[in-house]
Structures are given as structure tokens and as C-alpha cells.
């Protein structure tokens with residue numbers, strides 16, 4: 001089945017049972033294939049609720065949601081398509097807290113239990129990117145190492161639509177940057193799209209195609225990244241915290257001055273971790 005858009009949402013309003021107020025209002029979204037969308041918003045803005053609805057975790061009663069042309073709540077949407085690709089992969093909070101990751105179990109055993117042999121080439125690529133050692137035992141790992149194993153597991157099967165709800169908080173900057181590069185390449189080389197909700201913007205300057213700002217359950221702004229956003233040097237003011245200027249009738253419609261950040265230093269240090277300690 002071939003859907004012309006990765007995700008289509010029309011007039012979606014969602015209220016949790018026993019809540020008075022909707023958590024999402026009148027959401028309209030058209031996400032094309034081969035795209036990367038960032039969701040930005042304060043705590044409680046509705047990012048997770050939107051991703052959960054797209055993943056079929058909640059039933060949408062008001063409005064229409066199609067992911068790969070299918071209602072995500074219908075059982076058909078869970079099936080793989082004929083290229084052995086999972087329609088939706090949702091990596092969010094509950095997934096982060098799965099109990100298996102704290103058990104006394106080896107990484108290889110864990111991966112084999114979810115089809116490592118079937119997806120061996122992709123699995124080995126992810127293992128290398130996320131620097132996972134298949135001989136590790138889960139209960140002896142740090143939080144970040146556990147998350148890296150989990151990401152290998154979560155991404156082992158190719159997806160059509162990946163919904164990421166801030167799952168990179170535990171990763172060091174190198175692992176995060178390699179993961180983001182892997183995901184970007186995925187959307188460039190095969191038919192798939194990613195929607196990523198995050199509060200961490202370091203290293204994302206060249207990543208998205210689209211940025212969506214959610215506020216109190218509503219989409220209040222959207223930018224098509226390439227056309228709308230330009231990074232400029234801040235000449236003369238000495239401002240190092242960054243300045244954003246909105247231009248009403250121009251393209252790009254937003255200019256962002258380059259900012260001072262410790263992110264490049266952290267990347268440089270961690271990339272050459274094989275220093276000898278004196």
C-alpha cells in the first residue's frame with residue numbers, strides 16, 4: 001500500500017478521560033515522506049499526547065489521523081508492509097522504562113529474542129554506531145549504556161514512521177550525534193519519516209526539515225526549515241546568547257544568530273577520549 005503522505009492529521013482534538021480541557025486542539029498536520037520534524041513546546045504542551053495518538057496508543061474520537069495511510073488505532077496498522085518494514089516505531093517514556101533493561105540478561109540474548117538474525121546487517125550497523133558491546137550484561141550497565149542497547153533494539157526493525165519522544169537525554173554527545181546522523185541518513189535513503197519531540201537542541205541545527213511549535217495543545221507556529229530559517233553571524237553587538245529575528249514578509253522568515261555553546265568542546269574532547277592520563 002502506498003500512502004502519499006507519511007502522516008496526515010485533520011481537525012484532531014483530544015481530551016483525556018476525566019479531564020475537562022482538551023490536551024490537543026484542532027491539530028492539522030501533513031508530514032511528507034523522507035522528512036524530519038521537530039516538535040517544540042513547554043512541559044505539558046501536548047507533544048507526547050500527539051505522538052501517542054499517532055502511534056495508536058490512544059483512540060482518536062475527534063478528528064482524523066492517518067499514518068502511512070492507515071488509522072494507527074486499527075490492528076492493520078501494526079503490520080509490517082511487504083518489504084518487512086514496521087509501519088510505526090514509537091520510542092517514548094514507557095518504552096524507556098521497560099523492565100527487561102534492568103534484568104540480568106546478556107545484550108546478545110536480548111537482541112536475538114527480537115530478531116537480530118533477521119535484521120543482522122542493520123543490527124550490526126546500529127551496534128557500531130551506538131558502541132554497544134553484545135557481551136554486556138544489562139543489570140551492570142549505566143543508564144546511558146542501557147539506553148544505547150534499547151535504541152539498538154527499538155531501531156532494529158526498519159520503520160516507515162518513527163515517533164521519538166525525547167529518548168536521547170541519557171546519551172553522551174557523541175552517541176546522540178551519531179544517532180541523529182543515522183536517523184537523518186535513514187530518511188534520505190529510504191521511504192520513511194521521523195517526528196521527534198525534544199527539549200535538547202544542541203547538535204540539531206542541520207537536522208530538521210520542519211519545526212512545529214505546540215502551545216497549550218495547539219500548533220502555534222510551523223517553519224519549513226530550509227526556506228524559513230537562516231543562521232547568521234551576529235556582527236558587532238557582542239551578543240553571544242543568540243538573537244532571533246522574525247521577518248514578516250521575507251524568506252527566510254526567521255534569522256538566528258550563531259551562539260556560543262560548549263557543545264563543540266564536549267564533542268571534541270569526547271571524540272579523542274584515547275588520551276593518556278598523566
Ligand SMILES: Nc1ncnc2c1ncn2[C@@H]1O[C@H](COP(=O)(O)OP(=O)(O)OP(=O)(O)O)[C@@H](O)[C@H]1O
Nearest residue numbers: 016017019023041042043044045046047048049050
Ligand atoms: N494520562 C493522562 N491523563 C490526563 N491528562 C494527561 C495525561 N497525560 C497528559 N495529560 C495532560 O495533557 C497535557 C499535555 O501533556 P503531554 O504529556 O502531551 O505534554 P508534553 O508536551 O509532552 O510535556 P513534557 O515536555 O513535559 O513531556 C498536559 O496538560 C497533561 O497534564
